Amino acid sequence: MLEGLPPNGASHVMHVDAPEHEARAIAEYLGESFDPAEVAAAAFEVENRAEGAGWAVEVYFGDPPDEDMVRELIALVSPAAAAAATFSLLDKKDWVAASLEGLAPVAIGRFVVHGSHDRGRLAPSRIGIEIEAALAFGTGHHGTTKGCLAAIDAFGKQRRPGRTLDVGTGTGVLAMAAARLFHAPVLASDIDKVAVTTAQANAIANRAAPHIRFLHAPGLGAGAFRREGPYDLILANILLAPLKGIARPLSRLLAPGGTVVLSGLLPSHANAALAAYRAQGLRLKRRRTIEGWTTLELTADRGRNITPAARR
Template sequence: MLEGLPPNGATHVMRVEAPEHEARAIADIISESFDPAEVATAAFEEQDLAEGASWAMEAYFGEAPDEDSVRDLIRLVAPDHADKAEFLTLDKKDWVASSLEGLAPVAIGRFVIHGAHDRDRLPPSRIGIEIEAALAFGTGHHGTTKGCLSAIAAYGKQRRPARTLDVGTGTGVLAMAAARLFHAPVVASDIDRVAVVTAQANAKANRAAPHIHFLHAPGLGAGEFRRQGPYDLIVANILLPPLKAIARPLRRLLAPGGTVVLSGLLPSHANAALAAYRAQGLRLKRRRDIEGWTTLELTADSGRNETPAGRR
């Protein structure tokens, strides 16, 4: 989700078109220079760009940025593109609502993320999760969310976790997916109070609320995380800096033999994230690259504390 964005008012966007390596470099320097709770970045391939550009990079700010300062950062890694950066102001409510209009359902494993307009079209064998325009980011149509849903679906084919933790829950899509698939306790946390309220409402509407305990908390330091744990499955769909920051406390919350799913990562960030978690004794099990974003699935080196798939 775009953590920290104000519940009302506007979202501020900076966009620049550039070749892939420069678009990625701009995304990296901006994400590393701002508080990840206030800014989210994305670099992606796009059609019909200006001559000489194959990719676009966008940064989403919770408050209007200092345009000159942002251009100065761009000059450090892509000097020819600093003056080409465009700054836009989008009405947040209209932006999220319009992003959902006409979007096809997203089917991943047994999950189908959909809007109200597709509620009656779901096959009975699928787990439908309905998400509408909300005050938090996360509709299921983003590559990071798809990567996490794929990992949860794959995990469910092998075993059922006793407890799941969703860090940076946003609209609650991943927490609801785990709750609906596993019928087991899920703890879902977010740094943004508005996101927690939104996720709670979504969970209730999707009949997942009885299994989910929501927390408004920065990081993983709150005692409630320990009291509810340990967790066989931990999913963290945030950004590289906070993923690195929570590596040690996250490892302490993981049950023996547990699985960690990390996303919100550009492909160029994957090795840095992996290094931080390898230092905590985790090893890479699988990497998924979807729509310009990377999801890492890691596992503890020893033991296993999970219920086999199909058991309750």
């Protein structure tokens, strides 16, 4: 999930004030709804706003946006915010400096996601994952990724996976977390070539690259997924529609007794995702809701048969 600084040449901005949980949800949802090369979304805390708001969302566009469509997307999270959204021309601004303001490290379990400006402040007992400020939104600073990091941390307290799969890796933060914690093979894929290139660079910078293989692939049809499986831990931090679409092939890649972590879900979408995976024989292990986003942890019984296609 790549959201953050305005894209080069951005000329328009949408702004709306909202409570924190709505602001984060709106930024995450809009960031996933547009091409990250053309549009960027950010939620941030502000001062002197109306009581009950306290946070704002800004979405930056390279071309004049379809205002009605943007409002319809916002309304999926908050009809009131959709009505209050404003659109204007973008003022010139030092975006790198602005992105650093208030961008504090995020601690989840044993992990700390941070920018380079906080590199020297980490406790020795923590696993630091450094993401540049321009890429920080949509990684550890959103409820979807926080839920996944918490699930990885909890899984690691019970067992060490032989293999991990990260579907829709984005900046690679989840793949890096698994690699740094488990020191075991991780296959990380994304439909976006730019995301794969970015994730590879991040893995090198975070000393996680030796354990991670990055793959540019749409869906789960590539032979590499089957050859390197089955997987004890599968991570999929995407959206409801693609999660439902890959339920069958993803479940076939899971090892008996393994865990699937699904995120990128609004609470109202969680049951639909759960139903799709229950139909594949998985059962709910834990549900987490953080900052207005739900993460599901599902498991397969140890006696569950692996299909021939998923065997190594």
